[in-house]
Amino acid sequence: MNRWWRLFRHRWMDPGDSRRAVPDDMAERLAARVRASEARHTGEVRLLVEAGLPTSYVLRVHNDAALAAVVRERALAWFGRLRLWDTEHNNGVLIYLLLAENAIEFVADRGLARHVPPSAWQAIVDRLGTRLRAGEVEDGLTQALEEVSALLVMHCPAGPGVPAHNELPDEVLRV
Incomplete structure (x- = not known):
């Protein structure tokens, strides 16, 4: 894909696109599902919908492999920023959607990742x-x-x- 077109697409999209993809009523229902889920286990689940990447990320994308690496890096950055790595049992999970690239990434902390093979995560994705x-x-x-x-x-x-206790907010993040 043309690098300039990709940059334009990421700069053009904004949090309003994330809110249109996951409207308020849907976000509330999904947050309720996260709360119900977390009552059954010790993990923390966060759902994040990001419209587009910052320019510094987009400029590093030269091919499909680089795109996959950049999306993974961005999801890991959000995982840290949201403190999913800092849960008591190290079993947080981030479900990350990047609208500008139609990309999906799951990040699981070490408490869960050691039990679940990458192929299982990929099947869910x-x-x-x-x-x-x-x-x-x-x-x-x-x-x-x-x-x-x-x-x-x-x-x-x-x-x-x-x-089970709720360590982190349950709302869907739309950025």
């Missing part, structure tokens, strides 16, 4: 991508949240002696 391309944003995100929750319940369940 692939199913979410299929739903998003079909225009089923809420259904796709709901399904992804359910699948992430199932992994967290399996590997990081709440229970006697290990209660």
Whole structure:
């Protein structure tokens, strides 16, 4: 893709695009699903929809491999910024959508990542991508949240002696 067109697309998009992709009513329903999920395990789940990348990221994209690396780097930066790495049991999960590139990235902290192979995460990403391309944003995100929750319940369940408590906000971030 033309580098200048990519830069224009990322600069053109803004948080309003994220709010249109995930309107307030949908964001509230998704946040309620995150809360319900977190009552069943000790993990923390955050959902972030970003319209476009900062220019410094876009200028480093020269091919598809570089794009994948930049999207991963940006998701990791948000993971740290949102303090998902700082949860008590090190089992936070970020579901990151980058609208300008139609890209999806999942970042799981070490407490969960050591139990779940990359292929399992990729399968969830692939199913979410299929739903998003079909225009089923809420259904796709709901399904992804359910699948992430199932992994967290399996590997990081709440229970006697290990209660679930909410360490981080549940709202969907739209930036």
